[in-house]
Amino acid sequence: MKAILQRVANARVDIAGQTVGAIDAGLLILLCAERGDVDALADRMLAKILKLRIFSDDAGKMNRSVQDIGGGLLVVSQFTLAADVSGGNRPSFTLAAPPDEGRRLYEYFVAQARAAHPVVATGEFGADMQVHLVNDGPVTVPLQMSA
Numbered sequence: 846m847k848a849i850l851q852r853v854a855n856a857r858v859d860i861a862g863q864t865v866g867a868i869d870a871g872l873l874i875l876l877c878a879e880r881g882d883v884d885a886l887a888d889r890m891l892a893k894i895l896k897l898r899i900f901s902d903d904a905g906k907m908n909r910s911v912q913d914i915g916g917g918l919l920v921v922s923q924f925t926l927a928a929d930v931s932g933g934n935r936p937s938f939t940l941a942a943p944p945d946e947g948r949r950l951y952e953y954f955v956a957q958a959r960a961a962h963p964v965v966a967t968g969e970f971g972a973d974m975q976v977h978l979v980n981d982g983p984v985t986v987p988l989q990m991s992a
Contacts, residue, residue: 846886846950846991847926849875852899852984856919858968859975866966868917873978877926878942878950881992887954890990894918895962899984907984917964921976922951944971 850872857867874894878887895912902908911918927941942950948970958965968974 846879846882846890846989847877848890848894848988849923849926850894850897850899850986850988851875851978852981853919854979854981856976856978858919858921858966859977860969860972865974866919866921866968868919868964868966870914870981871916871964872911872918873976874918874920875923875926876920876951876954877923878947879927879940880942882942882946882950883992884950884953886990886992887950888957890988891954891957891961893988893990897986899986912962915964917966918958918962919966919968920951920955920958921968921974922947922970 853871853873855869856873857864896910898910899907900909900914924938924941924947927938928936929940930936941947951970955965955967
């Protein structure tokens with residue numbers, strides 16, 4: 846399972862001109878399920894994300910988590926994180942989980958996030974989305990969990 850975390854001042858997801866998910870300060874999570882991923886990986890990833898200290902404390906050091914600051918999570922499915930470009934100029938997505946399993950793992954991750962954190966917004970799995978964000982820092986962190 847892969848994710849790109851972006852520390853944001855605010856972020857939103859629009860579909861067909863309508864906002865479907867939005868947060869103020871917090872984390873935009875671009876999430877990708879890969880072949881062979883299981884619920885336990887999603888659980889580990891969420892635990893890491895919630896405790897990752899990438900928000901500034903009073904001294905300006907990255908020493909606070911999204912939980913510490915009471916920030917939001919905006920979770921967006923992003924199967925293209927599984928892109929393999931080693932064979933040419935057109936990406937292959939064979940490493941991504943099949944759509945049904947990708948959706949199941951995405952929805953599982955979101956459900957677990959909502960159970961563990963008070964502010965969770967989402968995009969829509971498989972939709973053509975426009976993601977708007979103000980990257981704070983900028984701080985962008987890649988994260989990968991494997992069995």
